[in-house]
Amino acid sequence: MPRLDPSRRTTVTIYDIAKKLSISASTVSRALRNHPDIRPETVEAVKDMAKKLNYQPNTIAQSLRERRTKLLGVIVPEIQQHLYGSVLNGIEEVAFRKGYQVLVSKSGESYERELMQTYALSNQVDGVIACLSQHTHKIDHFRQLKNQGLPLVFFDRAPERLAAHRVLFDNEAGSFALTENLIRSGFTRIAYLSGPEQLAVCQERLSGYQKALERYNLPFDQDLVIHTGFGYQDGRIGFTRLMKLENRPDAIFAASDQIATAVVVEARRIDLEIPHHLGLVAFGSDPVHALLHPAITGLHPKGYEMGSTAAQLCIQEIEQAGKNKRFRTERLTTEIIIRHSSIKASGEDSVVSAYSRFHKRDGFGDEVIYMY
Amino acid sequence: MPRLDPSRRTTVTIYDIAKKLSISASTVSRALRNHPDIRPETVEAVKDMAKKLNYQPNTIAQSLRERRTKLLGVIVPEIQQHLYGSVLNGIEEVAFRKGYQVLVSKSGESYERELMQTYALSNQVDGVIACLSQHTHKIDHFRQLKNQGLPLVFFDRAPERLAAHRVLFDNEAGSFALTENLIRSGFTRIAYLSGPEQLAVCQERLSGYQKALERYNLPFDQDLVIHTGFGYQDGRIGFTRLMKLENRPDAIFAASDQIATAVVVEARRIDLEIPHHLGLVAFGSDPVHALLHPAITGLHPKGYEMGSTAAQLCIQEIEQAGKNKRFRTERLTTEIIIRHSSIKASGEDSVVSAYSRFHKRDGFGDEVIYMY
DNA sequence: ACCGATGTCGCAATCGCTTGCATAAAAAAG
DNA sequence: CTTTTTTATGCAAGCGATTGCGACATCGGT
Numbered sequence A, B: 001m002p003r004l005d006p007s008r009r010t011t012v013t014i015y016d017i018a019k020k021l022s023i024s025a026s027t028v029s030r031a032l033r034n035h036p037d038i039r040p041e042t043v044e045a046v047k048d049m050a051k052k053l054n055y056q057p058n059t060i061a062q063s064l065r066e067r068r069t070k071l072l073g074v075i076v077p078e079i080q081q082h083l084y085g086s087v088l089n090g091i092e093e094v095a096f097r098k099g100y101q102v103l104v105s106k107s108g109e110s111y112e113r114e115l116m117q118t119y120a121l122s123n124q125v126d127g128v129i130a131c132l133s134q135h136t137h138k139i140d141h142f143r144q145l146k147n148q149g150l151p152l153v154f155f156d157r158a159p160e161r162l163a164a165h166r167v168l169f170d171n172e173a174g175s176f177a178l179t180e181n182l183i184r185s186g187f188t189r190i191a192y193l194s195g196p197e198q199l200a201v202c203q204e205r206l207s208g209y210q211k212a213l214e215r216y217n218l219p220f221d222q223d224l225v226i227h228t229g230f231g232y233q234d235g236r237i238g239f240t241r242l243m244k245l246e247n248r249p250d251a252i253f254a255a256s257d258q259i260a261t262a263v264v265v266e267a268r269r270i271d272l273e274i275p276h277h278l279g280l281v282a283f284g285s286d287p288v289h290a291l292l293h294p295a296i297t298g299l300h301p302k303g304y305e306m307g308s309t310a311a312q313l314c315i316q317e318i319e320q321a322g323k324n325k326r327f328r329t330e331r332l333t334t335e336i337i338i339r340h341s342s343i344k345a346s347g348e349d350s351v352v353s354a355y356s357r358f359h360k361r362d363g364f365g366d367e368v369i370y371m372y
Numbered sequence C: 001a002c003c004g005a006t007g008t009c010g011c012a013a014t015c016g017c018t019t020g021c022a023t024a025a026a027a028a029a030g
Numbered sequence D: 001c002t003t004t005t006t007t008a009t010g011c012a013a014g015c016g017a018t019t020g021c022g023a024c025a026t027c028g029g030t
Helices: A014-019 A025-032 A040-053 A058-064 A082-097 A112-123 A140-147 A171-184 A200-215 A234-243 A258-270 A303-317 A346-350 B013-021 B026-031 B040-053 B059-066 B084-097 B111-122 B138-147 B171-184 B200-215 B233-244 B259-271 B303-319 B343-353
Strands: A071-077 A101-106 A127-130 A154-155 A164-169 A190-194 A225-227 A251-255 A280-284 A297-301 A329-332 A334-336 A354-362 A365-369 B071-076 B101-106 B127-130 B152-155 B165-169 B190-194 B225-227 B251-254 B279-282 B297-301 B329-331 B336-337 B356-360 B367-371
Touching: A014 A025, A014 A040, A014 B279, A058 B059, A058 B152, A071 A112, A071 A303, A071 B251, A082 A101, A082 A303, A082 B101, A101 A112, A112 A127, A112 A140, A112 B259, A127 A303, A127 B111, A140 A154, A140 B059, A154 A303, A164 A171, A164 A303, A171 A190, A171 A200, A171 A251, A171 A280, A171 A297, A190 A234, A190 A258, A190 A346, A225 A234, A234 A258, A251 A258, A258 A280, A303 A329, A365 B059, B013 B040, B013 B233, B026 B040, B071 B084, B071 B111, B071 B303, B084 B101, B084 B303, B101 B111, B111 B127, B111 B138, B127 B303, B138 B152, B152 B303, B165 B171, B165 B303, B171 B200, B171 B251, B171 B279, B171 B297, B171 B336, B190 B200, B190 B233, B190 B259, B225 B233, B233 B251, B233 B259, B259 B279, B303 B329
Parallel strands: A071 A101, A071 A127, A127 A154, A154 A164, A164 A329, A190 A225, A190 A251, A251 A280, A280 A297, B071 B101, B071 B127, B127 B152, B152 B165, B165 B329, B190 B225, B190 B251, B251 B279, B279 B297
Antiparallel strands: A101 B101, A297 A334, A354 A365, B297 B336, B356 B367
């Protein structure tokens, strides 16, 4: 097969530069990479010609040759969710700074799709950063990535037993703080509305909730614990079930932003006033919380930090392949943001200070509002 | 250079399969691709062996050979913004269905970074889908992509003169509808708070705003038109300038979600009641709008559709390279969602119907609430 | 039994770039 | 003025997969 007719090719290769200068392609390659063997004048000539011809190295060829792609694969349950958006942002930022690019794919909380995405990524990225889907029950696909020698980092939701880095929130501590906040405000019958029972995050949050109850000598009532999903509809369903109870809760711990939103909307619909009739805290920090009426007490999970540390760990493992075989589990702290939804009506204004703080995140007009 | 020692390689290639079966790599390749020349038994043997060895084709090598990567490059101003999140979602969905993957990079509304991202993408994707940054004043970098023969599709913000597909909102119509809504509700002194003047979207929205004023015989006051940026801080600045006017506006048209949010927060701070003292409409549909108090009248820009059609156009251009040189500009309609913020206090409840509709977007628990 | 048709498969080149090794020229050393 | 060293460059293989073309074998036809 003859070499592609150069006159019909649109892209410029090192061979074009070489021909123009009557030197060899190897010299061109070395010159462009500043190899010390090449005479300075030659280097200059090559670089000039490269610029003149508008040469851009073929990344694919480099990848094949060097057996690395400078690509990070990310699998995220949903792109549009606030937390995952900020995680992506954090990943992108670090990747950009380190010269990597980000291949984003979503599982849509589906195990099957996660499988496909995993395989699709496996052969074109240098490392994978993933968050388990809600319904992932087997992790052979991730095992296989590891067997292929691919660095793998999990964030937010990670499998129990798999040798990989993890970046997780301190779910238990956060959950404890939120629950404690409700208790201190005088709520005693607090329901726990959460996602799939088998997920570690749910277990951990449940545990924090339970510990807070124990700590304050409140009884634990299994009826008040509902495991559905993290979605908006799940929240509606859970809320409805709670409202059907003979002995209704006087407050709700919502394990996700969407669940909390559902509670707000549904409570409004049946004329339950928050926080007067029903206290509410949310494990999440969708900006919407700050602006709702009443504003919702929540936990700010540092998604951006989660993404950036995950990316750092991943790139680190990629670049020092072989060394340091120990896998870390980073626990990110969360910040509780106390607003009106968890404060019993009486002392409302006295407890919540009235100022708001504006926090500029990265200088690109991407501000997040924290209200205390 | 000797072929890499197969015993040290972790990945399986067609050569491994070939050796095991004592046939040639070409035959393996053909068998895997169901080439008719290969005997059925051979095909079967090859496929069995491939499965047994857990063979996965090297995507990079294929890309080099076939001169295509099955990668779509996306440049987005901000990943975390609601609109762009849904656009990404739409792109990812279509890409996945058509066997492409998505390389996401963000410009952070910075021209320089957009430049870098453009070059970084140019050599490893089959097509680019981009949204101009707020500060992009030159488009030579995109021109160059075109010169390299790369399909290019713009969404939301597109350069004026460049032969490429565009997927845009019908900004003028949407703007007109929003303004009209304020006017009909009795507001007469409506300010226009928007992004950079040079952006076409801003021009178009301004035009819709002006046409609505004309249509209802309201005077146009240049003082009420403020061009800053689309961000939250920009909104604050603009709002402050408006409030310093001798003759304050009685309503505000906010050209972005963030601007609207800023107006809500700042108005609250100076005890201006919306909509009693100040009407407000927003060009955007951040879910936050529905839940704010008062709920904000806004425009639902169909981000998901924007993303999916952009991806479709892009893939189409990739796959029928050469044919059909005409470039389309798709104008997506927007849906106005009337809520309380644009309704003068008096007739509030009579005008806004009290039900809400839940719209399940894609079956993955990603619901968006529309409130009318 | 000879010949062309048909069916299967291998050789080798190629995508664009990198790099170990050889080589030639120039410089330094003897 | 040789010999050794240094400096600068070229050759060619190889990353893994694809594919035009040729090779060989089998088979039917006459």
